[in-house]
Amino acid sequence: MNKTNSISSIIGASSVGTMIEWYDFYIFGMLSTTLSSKFFPKENPTAALLSTLAIFAAGFIVRPFGALVFGRLGDLVGRKHTFMLTLVLMGGSTFLIGCVPGHETIGIAAPIIVLILRLIQGLALGGEYGGAATYVAEHSSHKNRGFYTSWIQTTATLGLFLALGIILLVKTNMSDARFNSEWGGWRIPFWISILLVGISVYIRMKMKESPLYTELKRTGKTSVNPIAESFKHKANFKMVLLALFGAVMGQGVVWYTGQFYAQNFLETKCYLSFEQSRTILLWGIAFATPFFIFWGWLSDRIGRKWIMMLGMLLAILTYRPIFSSFLEDTNGAAMNIKTETLLKSNSALLNQGKDSVYSWEKNIVYENGMIATVSRADTLAVDLSVREYQDPRVKISYANKILPSQTYWKFVGLVFLLILYVTMVYGPIAAFLVEMFPTKIRYTSMSLPYHIGNGVFGGLVPFIGVLLTTTYPIDPLVGLWYPIGVAFLSLVIGTLYLENRIDKKITD
Numbered sequence: 001m002n003k004t005n006s007i008s009s010i011i012g013a014s015s016v017g018t019m020i021e022w023y024d025f026y027i028f029g030m031l032s033t034t035l036s037s038k039f040f041p042k043e044n045p046t047a048a049l050l051s052t053l054a055i056f057a058a059g060f061i062v063r064p065f066g067a068l069v070f071g072r073l074g075d076l077v078g079r080k081h082t083f084m085l086t087l088v089l090m091g092g093s094t095f096l097i098g099c100v101p102g103h104e105t106i107g108i109a110a111p112i113i114v115l116i117l118r119l120i121q122g123l124a125l126g127g128e129y130g131g132a133a134t135y136v137a138e139h140s141s142h143k144n145r146g147f148y149t150s151w152i153q154t155t156a157t158l159g160l161f162l163a164l165g166i167i168l169l170v171k172t173n174m175s176d177a178r179f180n181s182e183w184g185g186w187r188i189p190f191w192i193s194i195l196l197v198g199i200s201v202y203i204r205m206k207m208k209e210s211p212l213y214t215e216l217k218r219t220g221k222t223s224v225n226p227i228a229e230s231f232k233h234k235a236n237f238k239m240v241l242l243a244l245f246g247a248v249m250g251q252g253v254v255w256y257t258g259q260f261y262a263q264n265f266l267e268t269k270c271y272l273s274f275e276q277s278r279t280i281l282l283w284g285i286a287f288a289t290p291f292f293i294f295w296g297w298l299s300d301r302i303g304r305k306w307i308m309m310l311g312m313l314l315a316i317l318t319y320r321p322i323f324s325s326f327l328e329d330t331n332g333a334a335m336n337i338k339t340e341t342l343l344k345s346n347s348a349l350l351n352q353g354k355d356s357v358y359s360w361e362k363n364i365v366y367e368n369g370m371i372a373t374v375s376r377a378d379t380l381a382v383d384l385s386v387r388e389y390q391d392p393r394v395k396i397s398y399a400n401k402i403l404p405s406q407t408y409w410k411f412v413g414l415v416f417l418l419i420l421y422v423t424m425v426y427g428p429i430a431a432f433l434v435e436m437f438p439t440k441i442r443y444t445s446m447s448l449p450y451h452i453g454n455g456v457f458g459g460l461v462p463f464i465g466v467l468l469t470t471t472y473p474i475d476p477l478v479g480l481w482y483p484i485g486v487a488f489l490s491l492v493i494g495t496l497y498l499e500n501r502i503d504k505k506i507t508d
Contacts (some may be wrong), residue, residue: 013207017083017203017204019154019162021091022158023166026159030164031167038102038186039100039111040103055115056462057463058115059119059455062123063451063452064455065122065126068444068447069126070085070123070443072443080204080208084205089124090125090197091198094194095194102182125455129451132155133434137431138211144300145300145435146296146431148296151292158285161282161286164281166189171274173185236438243446243449247308248429248449248453248490250486250487250491251311251426253458254426256454256461258419258422259418261462261483264465264466265326265465266281272330272403280415283416285419288420288422291427295423299428299432305500312488316488320480322417465480
């Protein structure tokens with residue numbers, strides 16, 4: 001194997017490109033609150049946020065279709081060229097999201113265009129991961145496959161880390177007003193994508209095709225119809241279902257709970273500031289990421305299955321205690337009040353009586369001293385005996401809690417645990433999936449269960465979590481029952497029916 005095609009070069013080229021695709025995919029979720037105010041009407045911000053989260057989830061839901069389209073292409077024409085195409089599609093659509101005018105400028109066309117671009121993102125990601133994981137696995141020794149493919153597994157979390165870091169860097173170098181304006185700083189992370197993609201395309205153009213696929217093509221043994229062979233053959237379809245329900249479904253909800261749901265929870269239920277919640281997550285990611293490699297290495301020695309099952313079990317047993325600790329430790333935290341001025345005319349203020357039926361996020365302090373607690377600046381509900389306030393000038397106070405140093409690092413430790421579970425279920429799974437399917441239909445067969453498990457079951461965690469807490473506000477932890485239930489089901493099926501694979505050759 002020459003220098004250009006050495007295993008380190010292969011892992012580097014594949015990992016960088018995949019990390020950039022995850023970055024592109026996740027900045028949408030990281031900026032969901034801002035995007036909801038730009039691409040949807042402001043009259044009902046809660047509905048706007050849910051609509052934005054629904055568009056975010058739509059990108060996940062179409063990932064299985066991307067897996068079918070690009071998985072088939074990858075099994076027919078090759079791994080390298082297919083995930084080059086997905087990279088360009090992802091980068092282009094991400095850049096264009098940053099160029100779409102807001103709702104105030106082009107009306108309903110804004111969310112429609114963003115939805116279309118988000119769907120393209122989801123389709124592209126549906127083809128990227130399977131190609132990168134298959135490409136690395138087919139270059140790897142069967143004795144080190146878990147270790148080598150675990151580097152690909154770091155890319156999703158590193159992409160999230162990169163997205164958080166760039167957003168935080170941009171936001172801390174400008175005022176909130178400038179960051180959140182129509183053509184403000186929130187667009188910069190989307191625009192940066194085109195530069196990152198250009199670098200990755202240049203790197204990947206130097207790589208050669210997978211040796212296993214090259215040999216398959218040379219001997220004329222490539223699949224004529226990968227989709228039919230993957231899902232119409234009973235034995236292979238059984239493996240697809242086992243991969244989905246016994247491993248990837250549970251892995252998906254653990255992944256998104258430990259990172260996305262945790263961040264949302266710290267901001268909306270614990271009321272931590274934008275900067276604190278994100279730096280806590282950044283530290284947790286930084287400390288936990290090396291464990292992707294560790295679990296991948298360990299899986300080459302003791303097998304993949306039990307590492308993944310243990311990760312799911314720990315998540316099931318500790319999610320509610322960990323998130324409960326987040327709530328308890330922020331009850332007595334100091335409040336950091338930041339006041340801004342909002343122009344608003346003739347706002348009807350309804351006397352709702354019971355604050356507990358709302359999920360409060362902000363306090364409004366009127367110039368005459370009246371105070372209202374609200375879920376969004378444009379959704380005004382007060383527990384005062386007034387029906388209307390005519391003065392268009394109201395002051396908005398964002399009540400963010402400041403954690404003392406000891407509590408801050410405790411939270412970093414708890415988030416580290418959440419992401420440690422992610423590394424356990426996710427680190428070995430690429431090697432696990434690759435080993436389940438034959439070379440000629442591997443791209444298609446492994447991509448579909450992976451993207452259903454992660455894109456549908458996992459990707460819906462933030463949306464279902466917010467929906468459940470909005471519907472049943474009396475229990476702030478109610479959103480956790482969805483990932484706990486899915487992980488439990490996957491744990492049972494995986495424990496009973498999955499094989500603990502060690503040192504399996506994939507030359508078939």
